[in-house]
Amino acid sequence: MLLISCPNCGSRDETEFHYGGQAHVPYPENPNELNDREWAEYLFYRDNTKGTFAERWLHSTGCRQWFNMLRDTVTYDIQAVYPMGAPRPSTAVPAAPESGTASLAADSTTTGTTAPSTSATSTAPGITKSGTTAPEGATK
Amino acid sequence: MSTHQLPEHPEFLWHNPEPKSSYDAVIVGGGGHGLATAYFLAKNHGMTNIAVLEKGWLAGGNMARNTTIIRSNYLWDESAAIYEHALKLWEILPEELEYDFLFSQRGVMNLAHTLGDVRESIRRVGANKLNGVDAEWLEPDQVKELCPILNISDNIRYPVMGATYQPRAGIAKHDHVAWAFARKCDELGVDIIQNCEVTGFLKDGNRVVGVKTNRGTINTEKVGLCAAGHSSVLAEMAGFRLPIQSHPLQALVSELHEPVHPTVVMSNHVHVYVSQAHKGELVMGAGVDSYNGYGQRGSFHVIEHQMAAAVELFPIFARAHVLRTWGGIVDTTLDASPIMGTTPVDNMFVNCGWGTGGFKGTPAAGLTFAHTIATGAPHKLNKPFALERFETGALIDEHGAAAVAH
Ligand SMILES: Cc1cc2nc3c(=O)[nH]c(=O)nc-3n(C[C@H](O)[C@H](O)[C@H](O)COP(=O)(O)OP(=O)(O)OC[C@H]3O[C@@H](n4cnc5c(N)ncnc54)[C@H](O)[C@@H]3O)c2cc1C
Ligand SMILES: [Zn+2]
Numbered sequence A: 001m002l003l004i005s006c007p008n009c010g011s012r013d014e015t016e017f018h019y020g021g022q023a024h025v026p027y028p029e030n031p032n033e034l035n036d037r038e039w040a041e042y043l044f045y046r047d048n049t050k051g052t053f054a055e056r057w058l059h060s061t062g063c064r065q066w067f068n069m070l071r072d073t074v075t076y077d078i079q080a081v082y083p084m085g086a087p088r089p090s091t092a093v094p095a096a097p098e099s100g101t102a103s104l105a106a107d108s109t110t111t112g113t114t115a116p117s118t119s120a121t122s123t124a125p126g127i128t129k130s131g132t133t134a135p136e137g138a139t140k
Numbered sequence B: 001m002s003t004h005q006l007p008e009h010p011e012f013l014w015h016n017p018e019p020k021s022s023y024d025a026v027i028v029g030g031g032g033h034g035l036a037t038a039y040f041l042a043k044n045h046g047m048t049n050i051a052v053l054e055k056g057w058l059a060g061g062n063m064a065r066n067t068t069i070i071r072s073n074y075l076w077d078e079s080a081a082i083y084e085h086a087l088k089l090w091e092i093l094p095e096e097l098e099y100d101f102l103f104s105q106r107g108v109m110n111l112a113h114t115l116g117d118v119r120e121s122i123r124r125v126g127a128n129k130l131n132g133v134d135a136e137w138l139e140p141d142q143v144k145e146l147c148p149i150l151n152i153s154d155n156i157r158y159p160v161m162g163a164t165y166q167p168r169a170g171i172a173k174h175d176h177v178a179w180a181f182a183r184k185c186d187e188l189g190v191d192i193i194q195n196c197e198v199t200g201f202l203k204d205g206n207r208v209v210g211v212k213t214n215r216g217t218i219n220t221e222k223v224g225l226c227a228a229g230h231s232s233v234l235a236e237m238a239g240f241r242l243p244i245q246s247h248p249l250q251a252l253v254s255e256l257h258e259p260v261h262p263t264v265v266m267s268n269h270v271h272v273y274v275s276q277a278h279k280g281e282l283v284m285g286a287g288v289d290s291y292n293g294y295g296q297r298g299s300f301h302v303i304e305h306q307m308a309a310a311v312e313l314f315p316i317f318a319r320a321h322v323l324r325t326w327g328g329i330v331d332t333t334l335d336a337s338p339i340m341g342t343t344p345v346d347n348m349f350v351n352c353g354w355g356t357g358g359f360k361g362t363p364a365a366g367l368t369f370a371h372t373i374a375t376g377a378p379h380k381l382n383k384p385f386a387l388e389r390f391e392t393g394a395l396i397d398e399h400g401a402a403a404v405a406h
Helices: A036-044 B032-045 B077-096 B115-130 B140-146 B174-188 B228-238 B300-313 B315-319 B362-375
Strands: A003-006 A010-013 A018-022 A052-058 A066-072 A078-082 B022-028 B050-053 B108-112 B136-138 B162-166 B191-193 B198-204 B207-213 B216-225 B245-256 B264-267 B272-276 B281-288 B322-332 B339-342 B348-352
Touching: A003 A078, B022 B032, B022 B207, B032 B050, B032 B174, B032 B362, B077 B362, B108 B115, B108 B140, B115 B136, B115 B162, B136 B140, B140 B162, B174 B191, B198 B216, B198 B228, B216 B228, B216 B362, B228 B245, B228 B322, B228 B348, B245 B300, B264 B300, B272 B300, B281 B300, B281 B322, B300 B315, B300 B322, B339 B362, B348 B362
Parallel strands: B022 B050, B022 B216, B050 B191, B108 B264, B216 B348
Antiparallel strands: A003 A010, A018 A052, A052 A066, A066 A078, B108 B162, B136 B162, B198 B207, B207 B216, B245 B281, B245 B322, B264 B272, B272 B281, B339 B348
16 A cells, blocks of 8 residues: 655555546646647546656545645655645656566656656755655555 | 476477567567467468567466456447457357367356446346347346355345346456467467567658567567557557556455355445356456556555455355455556557557456457458457547447446
């Protein structure tokens, strides 16, 4: 189980949270101008990153607030927790190879996809580095 | 013990050739779908100068991790057509592949626990019958008759209010299915290449002309992607996106027990499904872990939850033990239906998005995807499942009928 550090409540079990998928997907600025392809992208297409992924979580049985998180989708390590609206923090943590496969290749193709509307360079205020709160592996 | 004291090694089911420098078609992914596709390419379309490239070992992905439920009682016409075709193929494949992979048509029951469930179930039985899929509605006492260990009393949180039943549904031995396809592929001249990871694609303009692998570059006329949980990763290498999210999906087995469970029972509402494997293990599963994940493992509370549901429905399971749990990486779509067809890259085809329920579809996925690769055009059964549906809005929304979609 993930141990997630809510910015308002501190470390809580994953069972208190609700997953919200990819973060930083803005509502189309001019919805009337979108063609079918662009609507499809907005409605149905999300990044499916293998490696560090910016995603939304809701602390549904606690403070009921949304926040963003950077998590490695292979190791499940939580790398940063940051407020909604803040840009994606930069991380230099490489994706770990998947256990149990012959693959050693770093997924250069899947990392570094910055979400629209953020700059990956600035570090937002209020970022919690989760290394202090999440145990190694973060899952049991 | 020295080797000469060991019994003779049984015959290998397939060879492990070195990759050639070029093929007429390359299938990426040596799970059930990749192997079935290669088999039908060779058998139905005479394409034998082809290879299946697998980054790990043959059928070590979801093919080795699924709970083997086979059924075709889906709600919508498009789904019923392809899953029912698959079921008909399952019925003849042991003979065709000359391999008894223990396909056991012991029936599948989908329980109803609320009035909403009851209405949806009866509607689905009607839809199934109109589509030529065997389906029945069972009242609670009929449920009990078919599966005596089920608790149908009123004093549980979600009493059993009835069930749909598909008698021709069942289970099979998943690894043997893969080996059966692999042996036939090998006999037909297909190269099955393990430990061969595709790391990129060679393109001439918008046309794919080869694959880069950890064992060198391989030229090819056509590429068929059958990479299940890694489909997005491969699509990104090729330069296009897929509307897919990869999630962990877990399952578990108990120790061996004498036969107590004669059928397959699924419950969307309390979220568990259970069958008893041929050897005697109770096999259980439920829904995906909520977060995206490529780790082939999930969170323990998901296991705990499904066991609580199982013990309430089957009180005798309270004394069974969990022997092991595991996880796979499933490629889910928003309408819970697969994606098959052409891609934005010429001569590259994709078969993915089977998510939590693609084992049952293996033969039909292989048959129709082989047609698409060989002819460059959709098969009538996979046409509605093309990538374009997310643009046209013609979704095939199976969530209602298949919330626990195995
Ligand atoms: C726990 C669990 C329970 C399930 N239960 C059921 C069920 O009861 N009934 C049902 O119908 N379905 C079930 N499913 C779903 C079913 O297993 C899948 O839909 C189906 O196996 C997917 O097709 P496949 O066999 O080809 O996938 P896989 O076996 O996963 O094959 C994909 C292959 O592609 C390979 N690959 C990936 N990337 C590369 C690369 N770059 N280069 C080379 N190779 C690559 C992988 O290593 C893998 O072997 C379940 C799945 C899980 C995880
Ligand atoms: Zn909180």
